[in-house]
Amino acid sequence: MPVTPELLAYYDQDREDGRLREGRGRLEFWRTQDVLRRTLPPAPARVLDVGGGTGVHAEWLSADGYEVELLDPVPRHVERAARLTGVTARLGDARRLPVADASQDAVLLLGPLYHLPDRADRVRALTEARRALRPGGVVAAATINRHAAVHDTICTGHYLQERERQAAHAAATDGIMISPGRGFPAYFHDPDEVPGEFADAGFPDVERYGLEGAFWLYGDVGDWLDDPERRALLLDAQRSMESVPSLLGISGHLLSTARTVIYN
Helix, strand or coil: CCCCHHHHHHHCCCHHHHHCCCCCHHHHHHHHHHHHHHHCCCCCCEEEEECCCCCHHHHHHHHCCCEEEEEECCHHHHHHHCCCCCEEEEECECCECCCCCCCEEEEEECCHHHHCCCHHHHHHHHHHHHHHEEEEEEEEEEEEECCHHHHHHHHHCHHHCHHHHHHHHHHHHHCEECCCCCCCCEEEECHHHHHHHHHHCCCCCCEEEECCCCHHHCCCHHHHHHCHHHHHHHHHHHHCCCCCHHHHHHCCEEEEEEECCCCC
């Protein structure tokens, strides 16, 4: 997907950084952090954060001791991320990574796959991640689940608006989500199609984690996240069922991880 004027205009509003730091978006942030801390190689490994935006995750990864390089196609994002301590940032495309073969311990694709409506581009991005990884390296990729827009618009009340309702149901039908007012498409996965895309990129074994479960749809989830004690209980509860196959699709986001083969 090219970086269109519509995409740049949307991300120049700088919403994504705040989305993960405020309100119920914090659940996605903390669950992503939780899963990555359990699956990434130990610091000081080299992490390539592809499509890393303004560095929401690069920031804590650097603080944890990782050597982090962030790539993003949006100049505003790169400019902000470059100010973070311990993070290097430059423009880049997930389908053509400007790094050497077998140079990274981990590659994160926490945004690119749902910005690539064409399956061939998604597989290409995963294949590029595999090329960049050392033997035994980890790729972690986020996808948005197929029915997330229907769930979200009901939760927020936007489902009452016909254009929002039609767009949500269109995404649930074929995966192509065109939000009113954005002007560029996104792709929403069925959780069961994710392993096939990984396999076609050379990752035959995939672990899938539902990030938010049903909790992101609870009206009082913000209150739970505001209270450290209740937040810990909430995160523990979702961790206990994060990979139950029948529950994967209820999450807004899926995080999938795989390792490259270690040759003896």
